[in-house]
Amino acid sequence: MSEKARLAPEELSALVDDGQRQKLRMLLNEEHPADIAEWLTDLDNSHRLSCFRLLDLDNASAVLAELEPETQGNLLKDLGDIGVVPIITRMSPDDAADLLAELPKEKVQQIINQMTDTEAKEDIQELMGFEEDSAGGIMSTDYLAVEGKLTADQAISYLRETYAELEDDIYDVYVVSEEEKLAGRVTLKELLMAPPEALVESLMDDNVIKVLTTTDQEEAAEKLSRYDLLTLPVVDESGKLRGIITADDVIDVLWEESTEDLFQASGITGEAGDLGEQLSLSVRRAVGARLPWLLITLGIEAGSVSVITHFDSVIKETVAAASFMPLLSGVTGSVATQSTCITLRGTGIEKLAWRVIIKHVFHEARVGMLLGILCGIATTLMSLMFHSVNPALGFVVGCSLFVTMTCGVLIGTLMPMVFQKAGIDPAHASGPFITSILDVCTMTIYLTIVHQFLLYTTMSVVK
The missing domain is CATH 1.25.60.10 (MgtE N-terminal domain-like)
Structure with a gap:
């Protein structure tokens, strides 16, 4: 039409x-x-x-x-x-x-x-x-399977009758034993090109990538994507073939998981969904989905209020230094979010070995230190532009930014990994949660450095 x-x-x-x-x-x-x-x-x-x-x-x-x-x-x-x-x-x-x-x-x-x-x-x-978010919950029971003892000609005749009953176009044929246990895989092309008398078991690839019915749907989707498969067989604990996962199933899973991670990273609990589903929620349910993490954020940010109150005398003595607090908080939060995003791409699918974790942490630490040096120099120059009569202030702000950015990168890297190892979705470690923690850390580090600097110098103060 x-x-x-x-x-x-x-x-x-x-x-x-x-x-x-x-x-x-x-x-x-x-x-x-x-x-x-x-x-x-x-x-x-x-x-x-x-x-x-x-x-x-x-x-x-x-x-x-x-x-x-x-x-x-x-x-x-x-x-x-x-x-x-x-x-x-x-x-x-x-x-x-x-x-x-x-x-x-x-x-x-x-x-x-x-x-x-x-x-x-x-x-x-x-x-x-099966569990809704498991491989068994998303698999299809429409698949092609033949016994390995059949000849290619017999298998083709059998498939010709069976194929008409399937809803989807399928190109992989799975080879099973008499007990219906998965033994291998052969493509339709290989069957058609093989000599008619060739046994299917002689044509099959017995190194089959597969998942259990209890495997998490996200892990199953990652396997199908990693190995460029059109279909992924699903077996039970005894090895019996129970179904297959197709590419369109994976698209749905990836959309669902990415939406869920986005919601969790934004501090929204409950079922994820697109705009239409969210608009269909009652105001009460919508508030209930967002309120928990906002209350947690409020509680953590109370720490920032406490820190600033504790250093009230320092802020009064160095009003110019207080003007850089939003800058440090914003830049530190941004670099931490970048590290969290990179780490989530590595922890969102599979468990990481400690060797990989240590390597990644050291890599991000070096990145954070270099970024801290560069941004610290830029901030020092910026301070000289706005507070030229007090060059020491620029040095203090630059050093503080170096420390807070390094800490921000480490926190942004480690938090998702800690959540992953604890069995908690690492997406919860991003968004409002990590931003609030960084605000507390940034204010504590910055005001402590300013306070210590005041104790040992005669820094001029612009009021």
């Missing part, structure tokens, strides 16, 4: 109100499911239901999988069990399991009990038994 023919939600509503069902049916079923889902999201419940009922079963199942959880729930409620079951049956098992996971257990059981497709029912129930 051309771009010009695309309809706005208001036009869809008008077609529904005018009773132009046939035209609307034709327009909707020619569109991509993702586009239809976007349109339906903007409609009210009544018009959304009317449009959804005009979709054929295949389109309806694909569109339902694309909708946000809240919209899915509203549609399922309006459709009723009788209307939902045929659509759920047409969905891929992993999409159906994700959809049903958002519903109350009683509702899920009612829908499953009405399903007549035994295989689909068993696949969905199996997938719902």
Whole structure:
């Protein structure tokens, strides 16, 4: 369908109100499911239901999988069990399991009990038994597998019958034993190019990258990306092949994980989601998601207030020195955030060995010291511009910035690693949390240096 023919939600509503069902049916079923889902999201419940009922079963199942959880729930409620079951049956098992996971257990059981497709029912129930954020929770049970004792010709004949039942295009064929344990992998191309009488086990690669059903979804996504795989097999503890993770599953995982990390780094708790999901939250829930870390930040920043109050006499004696406090706090916070960001890229996927940690810390320490020297010199020159009658002040500020930036880099580097080793998501170590800690450290270091300098010099003060 051309771009010009695309309809706005208001036009869809008008077609529904005018009773132009046939035209609307034709327009909707020619569109991509993702586009239809976007349109339906903007409609009210009544018009959304009317449009959804005009979709054929295949389109309806694909569109339902694309909708946000809240919209899915509203549609399922309006459709009723009788209307939902045929659509759920047409969905891929992993999409159906994700959809049903958002519903109350009683509702899920009612829908499953009405399903007549035994295989689909068993696949969905199996997938719902895994943790949502595990490899088992995101895997698909649609995959190609053959026994190693088959010849290439026999395997191709078997796959020709099986392939038609799959929802996705798959190019990897997994080789299993009689007990369905994963033994190797062979591509469709290798099967087609092999002599007809060649045994599959002689063609397979037995060094297969795989994950357990209990593996965290982020680790599984990282493996598929690292080894440039199209699919990643998932096995249970006995080695039995249970499913595969595909590239589109990984895209969803990476989006979800990056959004979650962004929210945590910003001090927002609870479920991560896009703008639409966040806007759907009630004001009370939105406040509840943001308040905890703000209160923690408030408590830590009270330390800064305490430090400044403690050095009140120093600030009164050196008013000019106080004017540089925002500069030190801002620059130190920025360099610490940079180090935290770099460290998070290394700790967000897998556990780090102590050897790697020590190497990274020393590297960042050297970077921080050099940055501190350069920024300290620049700050000293800046101080001479604004307070030329008191050159000693520039030296004090420059030295302080060197120390605070070095400390900032170390804190920004170590904090995510400490969180990782403690089993806490390292994303919590960034954002408001680390900024507040650095404010306390920066004020303490700076005012202590100024105080010590005053004790042993006769520094002139510009008031």
